[in-house]
């Protein structure tokens with residue numbers, strides 16, 4: 049099936065970009081790609097200049113929260129190869145999120161067509177080195193102008209781009225949240241819906257007061273099992289070389305594509321890895337006794353980021369990073385995959 053796309057060009061030429069000083073998430077593409085679901089089908093797709101939306105005040109998503117997003121990256125290699133990393137895995141997760149929120153699936157070929165057209169028109173955004181990337185933000189929300197809680201019948205799916213540098217420019221310490229919870233079994237912890245982030249924000253002030261940059265969430269029922277950060281998955285490295293990340297089985301953790309990539313890279317490099325339940329008790333005792341040597345976070349935006357300390361129940365537990373660290377090795381392996389120096393799965397690289 050081919051998707052008819054109407055096109056309107058932006059009025060101004062592309063801006064010049066200062067690649068070495070790119071802020072994260074503040075510069076936007078000149079185009080936005082849009083697709084409308086109405087009358088039971090995807091019936092219009094277009095590429096147009098990036099501009100404000102006009103929304104009906106009763107827009108369903110603003111009241112009842114049928115809203116979700118994805119985040120992925122496009123890169124350019126020194127040889128000029130341009131690609132999106134693990135596009136199909138992100139598209140699959142987008143549709144898992146959609147199914148959980150009673151929203152219609154987005155056909156893969158619609159997604160691919162919109163994204164390819166957008167990236168072709170925005171070719172000036174491809175950065176000169178792998179230190180920078182094009183952050184791709186697909187998002188999807190309910191647009192019925194109706195006051196009443198029911199599944200919306202109309203939706204807007206959109207994609208814009210943002211050229212980005214590093215997400216974190218300073219060391220990151222984590223605040224372990226012991227009062228609020230992010231996700232409960234049977235809830236939406238494993239889907240990328242907007243509401244998950246809204247409910248997590250309340251922890252930010254406490255994290256800041258404890259001189260931490262991110263929150264580490266525990267399970268909702270017992271506040272005993274470590275789950276993940278607000279926008280990243282978590283990994284633990286033990287003195288004996290094992291690398292552990294919480295298991296996805298409870299359905300309360302977002303199945304990060306970067307998490308999966310890092311697990312595969314560590315396994316390929318011969319590191320023993322395990323996905324299992326891990327208690328905050330085990331973590332704290334590990335840091336205190338020296339058997340837990342590293343904690344790091346993974347996500348598309350930050351890639352791999354070492355955690356320098358955990359703040360738990362009023363105490364700060366510093367991680368004394370040994371050299372060279374597994375986080376650094378994992379990060380290097382990730383970038384070597386992006387650079388095309390190594391290959392794990394050829395279909396992870398979606399060339400443009």
Ligand SMILES: *Cc1c(COP(=O)(O)O)cnc(C)c1O
Nearest residue numbers: 279280281302304305306347348
């Ligand atoms: C997006 C996200 C991640 C990281 O997922 P990636 O696919 O690796 O980018 C982890 N946890 C949460 C809650 C997220 O929203």
